[in-house]
Amino acid sequence: MRFLFKTDYEDDIRLFPHSGYVVSYGILLAFLAIAPFVLSSYLVSQLVFVCIYATVGVGLMILTGFTGQASLGHAAFLAIGAYTAAYLQQYNVPFPVYFLAGGLLTGVVGALVGFPALRLTGIYLVIATISFAFIVEEVLARWESVTHGNEGMRVKTLSLFGQAVPQNGPAFYFLCLGVLILTIIGTLNLLRSPTGRAFVAIRDSETAARSMGVNVSLYKVKSFAISAAITGLAGVLFAHKLSFISPEMFTLQLSIEFIIVILIGGTFSLHGAVLGAIFLVMIDPFLTYLKDDLPGIISGIFATFGADSVTASKIHSNVAAIASANGLKGAIYGVIIVLFVLFEPLGLYGRWLKIKLFFQLFPLYKRATFKRQKIYVKSERNR
Amino acid sequence: MLDFVQQLVSGIALGCVYGLIALGFVLVYKATEVVNFAQGDLMMLGGFFAFTFIGMIGLNYWLGFAGAVIAMAAFGMLAERVVVRPILGYPQFSIIMATIGLGYFLRSVVGMIWGTDDFKIETPFSDGVLRIGSLVLAYDKLSVIAATVILCALLYLFFNRTTLGTAMRASSENMLAAYYMGIPVKRVVSIVWAISAAVATAAGVLLAPITFIHSNVGLVLGLKAFPAAVLGGFGSIPGAVVGGVLIGVIESMAGFYLPQGWKDVAPYIVLLVVLLLKPEGLFGIHTRKKV
Numbered sequence: 001m002r003f004l005f006k007t008d009y010e011d012d013i014r015l016f017p018h019s020g021y022v023v024s025y026g027i028l029l030a031f032l033a034i035a036p037f038v039l040s041s042y043l044v045s046q047l048v049f050v051c052i053y054a055t056v057g058v059g060l061m062i063l064t065g066f067t068g069q070a071s072l073g074h075a076a077f078l079a080i081g082a083y084t085a086a087y088l089q090q091y092n093v094p095f096p097v098y099f100l101a102g103g104l105l106t107g108v109v110g111a112l113v114g115f116p117a118l119r120l121t122g123i124y125l126v127i128a129t130i131s132f133a134f135i136v137e138e139v140l141a142r143w144e145s146v147t148h149g150n151e152g153m154r155v156k157t158l159s160l161f162g163q164a165v166p167q168n169g170p171a172f173y174f175l176c177l178g179v180l181i182l183t184i185i186g187t188l189n190l191l192r193s194p195t196g197r198a199f200v201a202i203r204d205s206e207t208a209a210r211s212m213g214v215n216v217s218l219y220k221v222k223s224f225a226i227s228a229a230i231t232g233l234a235g236v237l238f239a240h241k242l243s244f245i246s247p248e249m250f251t252l253q254l255s256i257e258f259i260i261v262i263l264i265g266g267t268f269s270l271h272g273a274v275l276g277a278i279f280l281v282m283i284d285p286f287l288t289y290l291k292d293d294l295p296g297i298i299s300g301i302f303a304t305f306g307a308d309s310v311t312a313s314k315i316h317s318n319v320a321a322i323a324s325a326n327g328l329k330g331a332i333y334g335v336i337i338v339l340f341v342l343f344e345p346l347g348l349y350g351r352w353l354k355i356k357l358f359f360q361l362f363p364l365y366k367r368a369t370f371k372r373q374k375i376y377v378k379s380e381r382n383r
Numbered sequence: 384m385l386d387f388v389q390q391l392v393s394g395i396a397l398g399c400v401y402g403l404i405a406l407g408f409v410l411v412y413k414a415t416e417v418v419n420f421a422q423g424d425l426m427m428l429g430g431f432f433a434f435t436f437i438g439m440i441g442l443n444y445w446l447g448f449a450g451a452v453i454a455m456a457a458f459g460m461l462a463e464r465v466v467v468r469p470i471l472g473y474p475q476f477s478i479i480m481a482t483i484g485l486g487y488f489l490r491s492v493v494g495m496i497w498g499t500d501d502f503k504i505e506t507p508f509s510d511g512v513l514r515i516g517s518l519v520l521a522y523d524k525l526s527v528i529a530a531t532v533i534l535c536a537l538l539y540l541f542f543n544r545t546t547l548g549t550a551m552r553a554s555s556e557n558m559l560a561a562y563y564m565g566i567p568v569k570r571v572v573s574i575v576w577a578i579s580a581a582v583a584t585a586a587g588v589l590l591a592p593i594t595f596i597h598s599n600v601g602l603v604l605g606l607k608a609f610p611a612a613v614l615g616g617f618g619s620i621p622g623a624v625v626g627g628v629l630i631g632v633i634e635s636m637a638g639f640y641l642p643q644g645w646k647d648v649a650p651y652i653v654l655l656v657v658l659l660l661k662p663e664g665l666f667g668i669h670t671r672k673k674v
Contacts, residue, residue: 123617
């Protein structure tokens with residue numbers, strides 16, 4: 001086991017606490033660098049979605065995970081970023097300009113949403129953000145002179161410094177990966193600055209933060225703006241990846257998916273956003289695999305344990321019927337959310353920390369280390 | 384003028400449905416401080432149970448209605464036991480997510496079992512109309528209004544006049560203190576979920592002749608019922624119904640008098656304005672913050 005002796009504040013806020021971090025992140029980076037040349041184009045395309053979802057996840061993590069303000073309206077921010085890109089692109093605005101403009105505009109909208117949200121907490125905030133998302137969706141569908149309404153908008157191939165960057169090529173993958181990495185580093189720096197500390201203070205206790213001199217309103221609006229801006233940047237990439245956008249892509253369903261990303265990853269660390277995005281995006285290839293291979297596998301197992309061929313083929317067709325039923329994805333989503341909330345509230349990253357600690361402390365690991373405290377006494381209504 | 388009254392009545396009828404779903408939210412919230420995002424889906428499931436009993440098995444309407452209510456009350460208890468009880472006492476956000484997950488699950492399972500078509504339940508109120516002068520009121524809409532008034536009154540009396548109702552309010556204020564006072568908190572929570580699922584079923588069955596039932600009806604109407612519950616203050620039973628009626632009337636008026644597109648967003652705009660001006664809702668109780 002390694003002991004880290006921290007002798008001053010600089011030691012405490014280091015990005016890489018010890019050399020092990022440099023090595024493991026270096027290996028990860030090397031793998032990501034060669035990924036588009038060794039993986040199939042379908043998987044690379046999924047990796048691009050992982051990057052985009054993870055960027056949104058990081059944005060949402062700042063707001064929900066670190067400032068404690070739940071939002072079910074992030075699909076609207078993504079939509080604003082995407083539509084800004086599609087609109088400005090018509091006027092031959094270069095990519096870097098509309099990329100930043102998308103982020104900036106979304107950040108301003110985020111701040112505007114943040115102001116009314118100042119007075120709201122808990123469930124009211126969730127409902128207010130849902131309402132905001134509905135209104136944005138309807139505006140996109142009706143403001144036809146700008147958004148072309150329900151017909152949607154075609155997004156041209158991205159061109160960067162005169163070079164075309166097709167959305168299926170490795171260059172686009174590296175662009176998305178670069179945006180994700182820069183976002184993560186920026187967010188890490190933000191979180192160890194006074195602003196980030198103020199966010200966490202607000203999450204843990206608003207009253208205590210205020211009495212320590214934190215301007216709660218200002219930092220809440222800042223958190224909304226930053227979170228929205230990052231989501232807007234991801235929106236620009238999202239528009240290019242899909243090359244066609246229309247209002248019905250940015251529904252409540254998508255907002256819920258973003259919440260699932262951070263919930264499954266773990267709402268207390270940026271690792272969670274990335275792990276959650278990997279999980280959510282990779283569930284699709286996994287379901288396809290289930291549809292194709294599961295019936296064969298299960299009937300094969302029954303056949304080896306002595307079932308005759310008629311029973312085996314019956315099992316095969318039954319399993320195939322279940323695996324290809326409509327809406328299986330929804331059921332699996334539902335079960336996964338419930339199971340994570342019930343059994344692994346710290347998410348995938350929490351599970352990883354537990355496994356790591358188990359081996360570090362072997363054989364002294366106690367399950368109680370990660371036990372959550374139940375609060376039966378305080379009513380959130382009176383908080 | 385006649386148009387106006389006609390729109391008003393259909394708005395009130397629609398609003399009563401929102402109010403009934405909002406009642407379910409409020410019941411669960413009052414007793415356990417949990418917001419049940421799957422309330423609309425419970426309504427949908429209740430409608431499908433009733434459809435199975437009445438349309439497929441061929442029971443009498445009232446028998447099928449009662450059967451669906453009983454079955455759904457049991458289902459509400461089951462859902463509470465499996466999904467909610469293990470996480471009672473944790474932050475609201477986890478519970479919201481768990482109920483969203485439950486909603487997802489119910490929607491797709493119902494879609495798998497009954498299919499994704501629209502279904503209709505034959506009711507005694509299906510076709511008749513009541514004529515007052517030149518005003519035409521459909522029985523199915525009137526039945527929704529009447530049922531809402533009766534249910535609301537019963538629940539209000541239950542919460543304010545009976546021991547069990549008082550126990551429910553006590554356990555919502557402070558679970559631990561309620562437990563010390565000898566209130567069986569777990570059983571109380573179970574009963575509340577049963578009641579709210581039963582109310583949801585009533586809403587689903589009454590709604591069936593008006594909008595038909597399909598696997599997504601709960602999501603659509605549940606999201607409209609949220610503004611209703613918030614408008615009413617989220618902790619007040621009459622507030623939920625008044626909020627629901629307001630939302631229904633606003634929606635129906637916006638659909639009639641304003642250009643296309645306003646109908647769907649008008650409730651949410653009103654909601655945001657109310658939240659801005661009076662965050663605790665129209666009937667909410669303002670509470671001071673404690674450290």
